[in-house]
Amino acid sequence: MSYKSILVHLDTSESVHSRLELSLSLAQQFDAYLTGFFTVYRPEPGSFYVMAGNAEYLVEFEKRRHERQGALERLFRAELLRLKVAGEWQWSTEYANRCVPRAARLADLTIVGQYDADDPESFVAEQFVENLVLSSGRPVLIVPYAGQFHGVGSHVTIAWDGSREATRALHDALPFLARAKQVTVLTINAMSGEPPSSRIPGADIAGVISRYGAHVATQEIEGVDDVPIGETILSRAADLNADLLVMGCYGHSRWRELVLGGATRSILKSMTVPVLMSH
Template sequence: MSYKSIFVHLDSSEAVHSRLELALSLAQQFDAYLTGFFTVYRPEPGSFYVLAGSAEYYAEFEHRRLQQQGALERLFRAEMLRMKVAGEWRRSTEYANRCVPQAARLADLVIVGQYNREDPESFVAQQFVENLVLSAGRPVLVVPYAGQFHHIASHVVLAWDGSREATRALHDALPFFRHAKQVTVLTINALNGEPVSSRVPGSDIATVISRYGANVATQEIEGVKDVSIGETILSRAADLEADLLVMGCYGHSRWRELVLGGATRSILKSMTLPVLMSH
């Protein structure tokens, strides 16, 4: 099993170059076809015409977007040629929460960036990453806006709770597990209500992962009560010097809002390493 098609969302944010570099590196590593998909937030043209001068503002806005797009496309094509990666450049002016999930469903792995509140250019659509993870049906690798990630998955942490979402994430991450030097199965409060003689949490699934040739260890954290589960996972991943976190994403739609599980929400906000999420 491998990733033979990789999709990376590109925009005009400050972190886009780091994300593109990682996507190219992974495409080269897995000999995958890389699709660079450029789309950004686009206000409705009609919304600008209520004030004098707003038409000119919109024209300038579009001109700047075209310049940013052109520069990034030239970089994308040059880097693909330099790294001998096959792929294509695509762009869309449609609403991102509609067009990106549709396009992403054709890929084995989807790469997006974490939203950065300090960078307005990283806003693509309301709850963009959350919507993509819940609706694309593909594993989504979310890259933090802070830091450089040239290579990942030397040490992978799997946040394991035995759920359907975690199981999906595990199997979506198998190509990374097979290339990793170390995989750690992390469980939290797994022995709640269990007798003292219970077997080590995560041991069964660690055995499954080891059949793919991975070096697997288990770690359990018990008694977590007053601390966020997401923060606990990130803290332990940092202690282990992991460079990839794999986890299931919990969430559902409620009216016009996406409601996410606490750990998912916390990690999307405070992530310090790339996170592979599946739903």
């Protein structure tokens, strides 16, 4: 079991090189075809003509963006050759929330970066990552903007509650799980509000994962009421020295807004390790 096609979203953010390095490493690991898909936020041109001088600013802004895009494309192609990774470069000026999910549907795994509020270039579209996970139908690996991640999947923590979303994420992550040195199935308040017969215990799903050759352990935490679930998951993943967190993404569309579950919002905001999410 493997990922044979990987898509990495590239932009002009400060963390893009870390994301590119990880995607190349994973493409090597899985012998996968790597597509670098470049797209950035582009403001409506008309919004710059309200004040005198803004038209010139827009021209200079686009020139700098074009130069950075060209440099990144040259680096991407050079790394493909150096590492002997098969792949291609694509780019689009279309709205990212339309073109990136469409491209992601053709890949086994999509890699994107976490939004960094201190780096304007990391913004490519409103709720970009959330929209991608909810609309692409494919697993999405989100890379934190802080830190270097040369490889992931050696020590995996699975946030498990027996739901459809968690089940989808777990099975989408099987190529990682089958290669992991250690997998921990983490359940938090898994039985609250429902009879035991209505959920799959962590031990049962651990048995399923172990059939793929992984060494699996379970941790069950009950009675967590005063700490947000997302924070508890991240804290326990850090205690376990996890280099990958796997979890379902809970959310739905409401008019023009995406409504996410509390744990999903918390993880996307505060993640410290790469997170594989599915919906």
